[in-house]
Amino acid sequence: MAPQQQSAPVPFPTSTAMPPPPVPVNQPMSGQPRQRTASKPFAAPAPASAPSIGSGAACATCQKWIGGRVVHAMSHTFHPDCFVCSHCSEALEHVAFYEHEGRPYCHFDFHELFSKRCFHCRTPIVDQRYITINDVELVGNDGTGETQERCYHDMHFFCANCGDPFLDPKLANGHVRFGGREFVVHKGYPYCEHCHVSLHKPRCKGCKNPIIDEEYLTALRGKWHIGCFCCERCQHPIDSDNFFVRDGQAYDEECYKIKLRSEL
Ligand SMILES: [Zn+2]
Ligand SMILES: [Zn+2]
Ligand SMILES: [Zn+2]
Ligand SMILES: [Zn+2]
Ligand SMILES: [Zn+2]
Ligand SMILES: [Zn+2]
Structure with missing residues (x-):
């Protein structure tokens, strides 16, 4: 399966964000956690020199001629007061903004409205690496056979029993390059190998050790x-x-x- 792009805007061309290699070094026992990079904002529009009155182009928002300062963004021109967040109307002339379906949004609203949310903490995943799981055992399907997808903050994808993240915390802080520990899906929840064996494997009545894949x-x-x-x-x-x-x-x-x- 090829890594998919989020439907959010393409990162600004000068962004240095590079998605890590999609395939973890340690192949998980089940499921393929994919690390992604959340969408990056567009830089604030470059200020344009003020054209003479009457020679400006039309504003893409109000359709009127622009006589003073012009904001160039998303291949259009705007009055500074007309280039605002499509949700909260905050002025975007001097701040980074996001584009969604041809409309500009402020940082906050873009993530609230369109970003993927972490399945664990339910907050939008903003500008940091995250994990996508589409293991059918863990996520299920929508009834049409289409696999669903779940996203987690790196450190919010952890064992349902002991809470250990499947990515090594020492490797976090933006330096995670490869997938971490193996996990096993049991009844829709991920478990580390140790917890899975001790919780879900039968125990021998003689030696009290788990019976793992043996007669x-x-x-x-x-x-x-x-x-x-x-x-x-x-x-x-x-x-x-x-x-x-x-x-x-x-x-x-x-x-x-x-x-x-x-x-x-
Ligand atoms: Zn305007
Ligand atoms: Zn807004
Ligand atoms: Zn989270
Ligand atoms: Zn565990
Ligand atoms: Zn005997
Ligand atoms: Zn035994």
Whole structure:
């Protein structure tokens, strides 16, 4: 899958922001977190020298001739008082602005209205690196088979149990280049490998360790590693199809007979 551009404006050409390589070094076990760079504002419009009265072009907002100072922005000319945020009407002549569908917006409104929001903290993702997840297990789809997408601030994409971010915090602060730790999706939430194993993998009733991707047997209302299910008396592994139970403990046939005799 190729990295996608946000629908927001193309960064100002002189911007030095470069998206990091899209593929993490450590391939996650599931899901492909993508790091992105949020959209950058356009620089404040360059002030134009005042043309003589009557020789200016028409203002793109009010359609009247511009007699005094001219603001050049978005391939148009404006009266300084007419070049304002399309949402709050703040003057944009001297500040960085954002363009959306041909209309200018102030920094605040652009992000409030159009920026992606972090799935964790729900605030707009403003001018910093962020992660996009479109793992179908984690995000689901919209019912038409279209994969949904979730965005997170770098440090807000973390294990649902221990809270450890999947990106190394030491590498953050704009220097993150590659994806971080692996994660596993369980019932729609991401977990670090350690938490996933300790929370979601069955535990062997014998050695108490998790049973991870290996054969196990079920006996005495529990799961056991092959080899951990042993005769209580001689401690030899026993066959789960052929054992005897006494006081909640398992015995092979020989030891079971000895046990019964000892109880007489
Ligand atoms: Zn005007
Ligand atoms: Zn505004
Ligand atoms: Zn966040
Ligand atoms: Zn964890
Ligand atoms: Zn075991
Ligand atoms: Zn035995």
